[in-house]
Amino acid sequence: MKTYKSYLHIFLAAGLLSFAACKTDINTPKPSRGTADFSRYISVGNSLTAGYADGGLYREGQLNSYPSIIAAQMQKVGGGTFTQPLFTAEQSNGSGYLRLAGFNADGTPKTEQVKTNLAVRGQIAVPGFGNVILYTKYTGDINNYGVPGIKLQQITYAPYGNLNGYFERLLPNDSPTNTTAYLDFVTAKPFTFFTDWLGNNDALLYATSGGAGDVLTDKTLFTQLYTLSIGKLTANGQKGAVATIPDVTSVPYFNTVTVGAILAAVQKANPAAKALYVNALVSGTAYAPRVATASDLVVLTFPTSMIGQPVNTPAGPLPYGLTPYTPIDNQYVLDQNEVALTQDYVSSYNTTIKSVAASKGLAVFDAFTFLNDIKAHGLTVDGVNLSSAYISGGIFSLDGVHLTPRGYAIVANEFIKAINKQYSATIPLANVSSYNGVKFP
Numbered sequence: 001m002k003t004y005k006s007y008l009h010i011f012l013a014a015g016l017l018s019f020a021a022c023k024t025d026i027n028t029p030k031p032s033r034g035t036a037d038f039s040r041y042i043s044v045g046n047s048l049t050a051g052y053a054d055g056g057l058y059r060e061g062q063l064n065s066y067p068s069i070i071a072a073q074m075q076k077v078g079g080g081t082f083t084q085p086l087f088t089a090e091q092s093n094g095s096g097y098l099r100l101a102g103f104n105a106d107g108t109p110k111t112e113q114v115k116t117n118l119a120v121r122g123q124i125a126v127p128g129f130g131n132v133i134l135y136t137k138y139t140g141d142i143n144n145y146g147v148p149g150i151k152l153q154q155i156t157y158a159p160y161g162n163l164n165g166y167f168e169r170l171l172p173n174d175s176p177t178n179t180t181a182y183l184d185f186v187t188a189k190p191f192t193f194f195t196d197w198l199g200n201n202d203a204l205l206y207a208t209s210g211g212a213g214d215v216l217t218d219k220t221l222f223t224q225l226y227t228l229s230i231g232k233l234t235a236n237g238q239k240g241a242v243a244t245i246p247d248v249t250s251v252p253y254f255n256t257v258t259v260g261a262i263l264a265a266v267q268k269a270n271p272a273a274k275a276l277y278v279n280a281l282v283s284g285t286a287y288a289p290r291v292a293t294a295s296d297l298v299v300l301t302f303p304t305s306m307i308g309q310p311v312n313t314p315a316g317p318l319p320y321g322l323t324p325y326t327p328i329d330n331q332y333v334l335d336q337n338e339v340a341l342t343q344d345y346v347s348s349y350n351t352t353i354k355s356v357a358a359s360k361g362l363a364v365f366d367a368f369t370f371l372n373d374i375k376a377h378g379l380t381v382d383g384v385n386l387s388s389a390y391i392s393g394g395i396f397s398l399d400g401v402h403l404t405p406r407g408y409a410i411v412a413n414e415f416i417k418a419i420n421k422q423y424s425a426t427i428p429l430a431n432v433s434s435y436n437g438v439k440f441p
Contacts, residue, residue: 029426030426031076031077031426031427031428032077032424032425032426033074033077033078033079033423033425033427034420034423034424034425034426035239035423035424035425036192036193036239036419036423036425037192037193037239038074038077038078038079038080038192038193039078039079039080039192040080040143040189040190040191040192040193041067041070041071041074041079041080041082041143041191041192041193041194041195042142042143042144042145042186042191042193042194042195043065043067043070043143043144043145043146043194043195043196043197044145044146044186044194044195044196044197044198044229044233045145045146045147045195045196045197045198045200046146046147046148046149046150046151046197046198046200046201047146047147047148047149047201047402048066048146048197048200048402048403048411049065049066049067049144049145049146049195049197050062050065050144050146050147050148050166051063051064051065051066051068051084051144051146051408052146052148052402053097053397053398053399053402053403053404053405053408054097054098054099054397054398054399054402055097055098055397055398055399055402056093056094056095056096056097056098056114057087057094057095057097057148057166058087058092058093058094058095058096058097058114059086059087059088059089059092059093059094060092060405061097061405062084062085062086062087062094062144063084063086064405064408064409064435065084065144065146065408066403066408066409066411066412066415067082067084067143067144067146067195067412068082068084068144069408069409069412069430070195070412070415070416071143072430073412073416073427073428073429073430074427076427076428077425077426077427081143082143082144083140083141083142083143083144084142084143084144085138085140085142085144085169085170086138087119087135087136088119088136090117091117091118091119091136092117093114093115093116093117093118093119094118094119094135095118095119095120095133095135095166096113096114096115096118096120097113097114097398098111098112098113098114098398098399099111099112099114099398099439099441100391100398100438100439100440100441101441102441109390109391109398111398119135119136119169120133120134120135120136121134121135121136121137122134123165124175124176126162126163126176129163132162132163132164132165132168132175133165134165134168134169134175135165135166135168135169136169137169138169138170139172142170145170145182145185145186147164147166147167147170147182148164148166149164149166149201149205150164150167150182150198150201151199151201151202151205151217152198152199152201152202152217152222152225152226152229153202153217153221153222153225154182155181155182155183155198155225155229156181156182156183156225156228157181157182158179158180158181159176159178159179160178160181160182161173161175161178161179161180162175162176162177162178167182170185171185183228183229183232186233187232187233187235190236191238192238192239193238193239193240194233194238194240194241195240195241195242195243195415196229196230196233196240196241196242196243197242197243197367198226198229199222199226199245199349199353200245200246202216202217202222202245202345202349203216203217203245203248203342203345203346203349204248204401206342207248207254207334207338207342208248208253208299208401209331210299210329210330210331210332210333210334210338211281211330211334211335211338211341211342212329212330212331213331216341216342216345217345217349219345219348219349219352222348222349222352223352226349226352226353226356227352227356230242230356230357230360230362234360234362239361239362239423240362240363241362241363241364241365241415241418241419241422242353242356242357242362242363242364242365243353243364243365243366243367243415244349244350244353244354244364244365244366244367244368244369245346245349245350245353245367245368246346246367246368246371246372247343247346247368247371247372248334248342248343248346249297249339249342249343250371250372250374250375250388251371251388251396251400251401252300252388252389252390252393252396252400252401253299253300253399253400253401254297254298254299254300254334254400255297255375255388255390256300256390256400257298257299257300257302257304258294258298259276259292259293259294259296259298260294262276262298262304262307262321263275263276263292265304265307266307266308266322269308270308273308273319273322275291275292275322276291276292276307276321276322276328277289277290277291277292277321277322277323277324277326277327277328278290278291278292278296278327278328278330278333278335279327279328279329279330279333280296280327280330280333280335280336280337281330281335281337281338281341282337284337284341287330289324289325289327290324290327292328292333293336295335295336295339296333296334296335296336296339297333297334297335297339298328298332298333299331299332299333299334300390300399300400301332302328302332302333306320306321307319307320307321307322307328308320308321308322311326313325313326346368350368361422362422363415363418363419363421363422363423364418364422365411365414365415365417365418367411367414370414371388374386374387374388374395375387375388379395379410381410381432381433382431382432382433383433384406384432384433386406386410386437391438393437394406394407394437394438395407395410395437397438398438404435404436404437404438405435405436405437406432406435406436406437407437408435409430409431409432409434409435410432412430413429413430413432416429416430417429
């Protein structure tokens, strides 16, 4: 009797013969730069551009930034050297970041902060602003100008380098003597091509603070500054690609901890608990407690262990989150009114981005539509199933907002597709499966 292994050999041999007999020629386009010039490519943007991941900026994340992946593929069609302001190997953990330490008995993840081999050189107190962490200075050429935290409304503000340690480390002077605006800094040296993903923080920082710690950038101001920035980036005929701003509700930061899940856990421990209460926006101005709904988005960093803990009130101790007198604090919830407000602003911002890009003939990566599609349907790339789920989805890092190396490779390919289409180029796509998702302990 033949063994299973013997049959397997027969089937494989037959299959190979059949494939050889039926082989067809596949025409793979020859790599070409098309009508674009990639000899000096620069990337403009914020934390996503810098390679920020897991709640911090560190060397491994920088090395897997989407601009560095794009640049590597551009080099196959004549692109030039792409230099990033990397942290040194000795200070490779940069600002520090989160890593996965394991899982609790209920399956929830345990994370811990990496605090060794940092590139922190100190901090300064800025009157009226607060403390600014300073990082080890970088000197040398730069192609990746991603600065975590920067908003579009700050790109022309000359003293901004004194308020953002990530930008300060790139500038020649020590704080508080910096007077170089970001837009002037990125355009100081000649370049031939750019990618631009500015504007995310103009909505994201408001959303991640639960609408309590930041403000949405005025729509008219956004249009003025975006038009100005693209005008300067294309002033000498440079070509480039821009990206729209994602819907903040599409990221795990707002979809992992839900009102329903919290209430179900509470009711399991205390069947008498009937509802959660949140401090919600009323009429766009004031906050008042009300019963939470499924449309309210709880942030990933919300300490769920607080629910039900006694809070002192004039009426005596009451359980946190379970009464109108002890609602979940506003900074932990992007309520349904704040969600609608944020989406309205993002829609306006994206209209501006597409309009300005069209006026300059730029390529556009529609990140808004792309990430919403992933949230709704998932994504399969190179035979790997991906989604926007926290940790298991493979795209988003441990902070629930920024991407894993695999996520950044996906974004790089979407930029490349847009560039290829707009400029008749055939830049090869990166191999997404060769990049990691979330690292497991």
